[in-house]
Each structure stands twice: as structure tokens, then as C-alpha cells.
Amino acid sequence: MAKIVGVVNSTHVPAIGGAIHKGMQQDPYWKPFFDGFPKVREWLARIKPDVAIVINNDHGLNFFLDKMPTFAIGAAPEYKNADEGWGIPVLPAFKGHEDLSWHLAESLIGDEFDMVTCQEMAVDHAFTLPLALLYPDMNWPLSVVPININTVLFPTPSAKRCFKFGQAIGRAVEAFDQDLRVLVIGTGGLSHQLEGTRAGFINKEFDLKFMDSLTSEPTWVTQYTDRELVKFAGTQGIELLNWLTARATMSGQVKELHRNYHIPISNTAAATLLLEPHA
Ligand code: DHB
Ligand code: FE
Numbered sequence: 001m002a003k004i005v006g007v008v009n010s011t012h013v014p015a016i017g018g019a020i021h022k023g024m025q026q027d028p029y030w031k032p033f034f035d036g037f038p039k040v041r042e043w044l045a046r047i048k049p050d051v052a053i054v055i056n057n058d059h060g061l062n063f064f065l066d067k068m069p070t071f072a073i074g075a076a077p078e079y080k081n082a083d084e085g086w087g088i089p090v091l092p093a094f095k096g097h098e099d100l101s102w103h104l105a106e107s108l109i110g111d112e113f114d115m116v117t118c119q120e121m122a123v124d125h126a127f128t129l130p131l132a133l134l135y136p137d138m139n140w141p142l143s144v145v146p147i148n149i150n151t152v153l154f155p156t157p158s159a160k161r162c163f164k165f166g167q168a169i170g171r172a173v174e175a176f177d178q179d180l181r182v183l184v185i186g187t188g189g190l191s192h193q194l195e196g197t198r199a200g201f202i203n204k205e206f207d208l209k210f211m212d213s214l215t216s217e218p219t220w221v222t223q224y225t226d227r228e229l230v231k232f233a234g235t236q237g238i239e240l241l242n243w244l245t246a247r248a249t250m251s252g253q254v255k256e257l258h259r260n261y262h263i264p265i266s267n268t269a270a271a272t273l274l275l276e277p278h279a
């Protein structure tokens with residue numbers, strides 16, 4: 001049977017792609033951020049997941065403002081990165097795990113999450129950069145299933161709904177009849193706002209409380225509406241829904257193995273969190 005071996009949550013700021021390309025990991029601006037990853041890589045080298053379910057939000061490569069699914073899942077043999085216009089290099093394609101994708105789609109739709117199934121799906125910085133931070137040689141050692149949550153255009157799903165969505169993903173994985181070690185990755189966040197009078201808004205107190213809650217009280221953030229989350233975390237800060245969904249795939253107690261929190265990278269409170277199921 002398939003098993004969730006852990007959750008890695010990571011920020012996905014496009015500028016990270018430029019820093020990797022230019023080899024700026026030791027630059028004083030970047031070092032405190034990149035230093036958050038060696039521990040996660042050591043853990044990955046030990047745990048060796050076979051497949052990653054990557055919970056992220058599309059920023060316009062697949063769905064633009066005219067068509068915005070709340071929940072979408074990739075069911076493709078391969079996922080290509082494409083030029084998004086940030087001037088960051090296009091990264092190598094990812095191999096899809098089609099059987100797991102279709103199993104998840106069937107199980108989630110059976111669980112009343114009406115997924116858009118995508119047999120073609122491009123992946124943007126929200127997908128590629130966390131993977132490049134985890135596997136810097138970009139010789140991807142695992143296959144992938146992308147899941148998109150709309151964190152971009154109102155109406156967005158509530159934190160409460162996303163928590164249930166994550167639980168449903170977790171149940172579906174546990175019921176999958178292949179022996180697979182499944183890593184769940186949640187991307188984006190934490191607090192940031194890219195536009196308007198609050199551009200550059202960051203809320204460290206809220207971010208740290210949210211990070212703590214994922215271990216101690218994972219439903220804490222579900223008390224808030226999306227509008228409240230925008231107020232606390234910024235318009236793009238609600239990408240934390242991806243983190244929450246990823247966390248909710250693990251039922252029961254979890255252990256925090258590692259975290260990093262650094263302000264700012266570009267306009268974003270940059271954070272990394274590694275969680276493992278409690279033995
Ligand atoms: C930035 C952050 C994001 O989450 C994103 O998708 C694009 C840009 C930023 O801080 O620059
Ligand atoms: Fe983003």
C-alpha cells in the first residue's frame with residue numbers, strides 16, 4: 001500500500017530561480033534562505049520517496065483569470081515547465097505518476113471534491129522551484145502528481161475546505177494499492193502581498209503562529225475566512241492554503257523535523273517546514 005512519508009512546505013518566489021541559475025546561494029542576501037534546505041535534503045536522501053504530490057497554485061500558465069478551477073489535478077505522463085516571463089530558466093520536465101493521479105481523481109471526486117482532471121498541464125515556478133531546492137541537480141529522482149488550488153482569484157476555497165481536501169488526499173493515498181513512498185509538498189506563502197497600497201506587507205507573528213499550529217493544532221487556521229487570511233497574511237499570503245492542505249494529508253500526530261523562516265525574499269516571508277508522521 002502507498003504511505004505518506006512526510007510533508008515539505010516551501011515558499012516559491014520566482015527570484016529563487018534566478019539565484020539558482022546565477023549560483024548566488026552563498027550571497028549574503030540569499031544564504032539565510034538557501035541554508036534552510038540541506039537538512040531537508042539529508043532527510044530526503046534517507047527517506048527516498050518514490051513520488052511527490054505537489055500542492056501548489058497555478059499563476060497563469062494553465063488557468064487565467066477567465067477560467068479558474070478551485071481544485072485541479074494533473075493526470076499526464078509528463079509535466080513541462082514553460083517560460084512565465086520572469087526571466088528564469090526553464091527547468092527539465094517531470095515524469096508523471098498516471099496511476100496515482102487517476103486513483104486520486106476518482107477517490108477525491110467520490111469524496112465530493114469535484115476535481116478538474118488535466119491530461120496536459122504545464123508547471124510554473126510554484127512547482128519547479130521547490131523541487132529544484134529539494135533536488136538541486138534537477139535530475140528528478142521521483143515521479144509527480146501536481147494538484148492546483150485556486151489561491152489567486154476570489155472566490156477561493158476556505159481554509160476549512162482545504163483542510164478537508166488534504167484529509168481526503170491522505171485517505172486516497174493510504175488506499176492506493178501500489179507500494180509507494182509518497183512525499184507531499186505544499187508550496188507558496190508565507191505572508192506576502194505583491195500589489196496595491198499594502199505591497200510588501202509581511203506578518204511575522206501570524207506566520208510563526210501558523211507554522212507552529214501545523215504541528216500543535218493543525219485546524220487553528222480553519223477558524224478564519226479567506227478575507228481574514230488576506231488581512232493577516234496578504235493577498236498572496238493565502239497560498240498558505242497549499243501548506244495547510246499538505247499538512248492535512250497526514251492524519252494523527254506529526255513531528256516537526258526542521259524549519260527555516262527568513263524575511264524577506266523579494267516581497268515574501270520565505271519559509272521552509274519539514275514534517276514527519278509521529279511513529
Ligand atoms: C513573489 C511571490 C510569489 O508567491 C509569486 O508567485 C510571485 C512573486 C515575490 O515575492 O516576488
Ligand atoms: Fe505565488
